Amino acid sequence: MGSSSKEETASDGDTASGGASPSNDGRLFSEGERVLAYHGPRVYGAKVQKVELRKKEWKYFVHYLGWNKNWDEWVSADRLLKHTEENLVKQKALDKKQGVEKGTKSGRSAQTKTRSSADTKAEKDDTKNNAAKGKKRKNESGNEKDNVSAEKLLKIQIPATLKKQLIDDWENITQKDKVVKLPRSPNVDDILSKYLELRTKKDGMINDSVGEILKGIRCYFDKALPVMLLYKKERRQYQEAIVDDVSPSTVYGAEHLLRLFVKFPELFSYVNMEEETWTRMQQTLLDFLKFLQKNQSNFLLSSAYESDKVSDGKGKGKDD
Amino acid sequence: MGGRNDEGGGGKEKEEEQDGMSVHSPCKALPSSASSLSKEQSQVELELRLLEALEIYPPVKLRGIHRHFVLYGLMEYLGRSFDRQFTADEVLQLLDRFYNIEMLKSDDEDIDILNHEEDFSLPQSYFEKEEQ
Numbered sequence: 478m479g480s481s482s483k484e485e486t487a488s489d490g491d492t493a494s495g496g497a498s499p500s501n502d503g504r505l506f507s508e509g510e511r512v513l514a515y516h517g518p519r520v521y522g523a524k525v526q527k528v529e530l531r532k533k534e535w536k537y538f539v540h541y542l543g544w545n546k547n548w549d550e551w552v553s554a555d556r557l558l559k560h561t562e563e564n565l566v567k568q569k570a571l572d573k574k575q576g577v578e579k580g581t582k583s584g585r586s587a588q589t590k591t592r593s594s595a596d597t598k599a600e601k602d603d604t605k606n607n608a609a610k611g612k613k614r615k616n617e618s619g620n621e622k623d624n625v626s627a628e629k630l631l632k633i634q635i636p637a638t639l640k641k642q643l644i645d646d647w648e649n650i651t652q653k654d655k656v657v658k659l660p661r662s663p664n665v666d667d668i669l670s671k672y673l674e675l676r677t678k679k680d681g682m683i684n685d686s687v688g689e690i691l692k693g694i695r696c697y698f699d700k701a702l703p704v705m706l707l708y709k710k711e712r713r714q715y716q717e718a719i720v721d722d723v724s725p726s727t728v729y730g731a732e733h734l735l736r737l738f739v740k741f742p743e744l745f746s747y748v749n750m751e752e753e754t755w756t757r758m759q760q761t762l763l764d765f766l767k768f769l770q771k772n773q774s775n776f777l778l779s780s781a782y783e784s785d786k787v788s789d790g791k792g793k794g795k796d797d
Numbered sequence: 798m799g800g801r802n803d804e805g806g807g808g809k810e811k812e813e814e815q816d817g818m819s820v821h822s823p824c825k826a827l828p829s830s831a832s833s834l835s836k837e838q839s840q841v842e843l844e845l846r847l848l849e850a851l852e853i854y855p856p857v858k859l860r861g862i863h864r865h866f867v868l869y870g871l872m873e874y875l876g877r878s879f880d881r882q883f884t885a886d887e888v889l890q891l892l893d894r895f896y897n898i899e900m901l902k903s904d905d906e907d908i909d910i911l912n913h914e915e916d917f918s919l920p921q922s923y924f925e926k927e928e929q
Contacts, residue, residue: 546909565921640923647919685884686872693865700862700911709916736917747908748863749853754873758866 504528504535505554513558513568514539516548520558520568543743633762635738636770642777643739646732650708655782657711659718661730665698668731668776672768690761697744698737699724705743706736710785731769731776738766843879847891850874856896861903862911 506512506525514523526549527538537557540549558564635643649655663671669691676687698706702725707715718728725733741762750758769776850871858867868885871892875883892898905911 540909546907569922569925643919644923647923685882686869686876689865689869689872689885693863693869696862696865700905704911704914706917708918739919740917743910744862744908745866748858748866748870749855750866750870751853751874753877754870757873758869 504530506535506537506557506559511560512537512539513560513564514541514552515556515558516541518571520564520571522560523557525557543746545746633738633741633759633766635735636766638773639735639766639770642732642773643735645779646735647708649779649782650710653782654710654785656714656785657730657732657781658783659714660728661732661781663776664728664730665695665726665734668734668769669695669726672765675768676764686757687761690758691765694734694737694765695726697741698726698729698734701737701740701744702729702733705740706733714785730781732781735769735777738762843875843891844894846875846878847871847888848895856892856898857901857904859892859898860901861905862908 506528508525508528510525512523512525513520515521521544522542523539524542525537526540529536529538529551534553536551536553538549538551539557540546558567673688673691677683680687703715703719719725853874854867854870858864868888871888872883872885875888875891889898
């Protein structure tokens with residue numbers, strides 16, 4: 478991602494508007510809005526953080542979700558797409574074309590507002606087409622090398638049956654109003670130590686590196702659970718289950734641990750790591766996922782879910 | 798030489814020296830009977846590599862959520878440089894010669910995604926896969 482300088486106001490007109498329609502009388506995207514953003518040959522999930530009118534053209538400061546802040550940049554509207562199903566399909570198609578898939582954060586279910594307003598619609602479609610062409614050009618001039626290595630760096634392939642599990646999990650919680658019965662057994666700590674035990678046996682020695690990675694997973698889990706691993710409907714349960722200094726990894730189980738792996742690239746994007754080291758770490762993570770997969774019938778049961786009793790506002794009461 | 802500038806580090810001189818780590822000769826002999834000179838050299842080498850590694854794995858990251866992965870990175874870096882395994886404790890002891898890690902301030906607050914609650918959502922791609 479090359480040109481992101483903040484004082485590009487002057488040169489901007491020439492460089493960025495390659496295929497853009499000139500200026501708009503209104504802004505197309507608002508602060509805080511989730512969007513899809515072209516970068517190189519692909520489209521990424523992004524968030525508009527600032528909007529400014531510069532030289533009669535609206536500029537949007539975007540953060541690419543799951544990517545280091547260093548990638549944040551000012552772009553014009555031709556680089557952005559509304560976060561709609563239609564555009565997500567487009568993104569998917571581009572991904573496929575590039576032969577690499579990258580976990581973009583899409584699938585926000587409650588996305589109702591698709592277009593900002595009717596009168597910008599036509600223009601919008603216009604810019605979209607232009608954007609696509611412009612992108613191709615950029616692609617050939619080739620700043621995609623960085624991209625590729627960054628993608629490779631963060632990718633973790635979740636086995637298909639575990640993906641299925643994640644979908645079932647989504648269905649149970651968001652569609653069937655269920656929650657995971659807590660405390661869960663085995664909990665995350667149990668699972669991690671079981672894996673370490675197994676691995677130690679297999680390797681014939683204590684593998685300090687694996688141990689450190691597992692500690693890392695546990696640490697991520699505890700910190701990430703309340704801020705990004707819960708569906709909305711699970712928040713109340715969390716408030717009740719996690720009191721004082723109880724660590725989530727002793728209460729929650731494989732269902733939530735699996736969600737961490739969906740979010741892992743986002744968290745891990747803040748860490749710098751040598752390629753070779755990451756490759757080894759990735760192998761361990763994959764091996765761990767396979768271990769979860771093998772033990773799916775122990776760790777991940779449909780009977781772990783129960784209907785959410787407190788959903789009608791009664792709250793707790795069983796403890797007193 | 799040897800970064801003896803830490804007040805609290807204490808017995809760094811007493812800790813076991815790394816066996817068989819000789820800077821120049823390719824043959825790794827000289828266990829504990831190594832001359833103090835080569836011991837000294839191997840320590841210098843060790844510290845140098847560590848300092849190199851810190852460029853990739855900054856010590857401040859040892860204070861936050863990424864601590865273990867950064868520590869892992871350091872273990873692997875040194876492991877590759879000296880062709881033997883390093884334990885986490887070993888690396889931490891080594892770091893203690895230069896830094897008082899406890900005093901560093903975690904930079905977790907720079908991690909946007911940790912600073913505001915966001916509901917979990919599955920990426921759209923999961924649902925598309927399902928249809929196949």
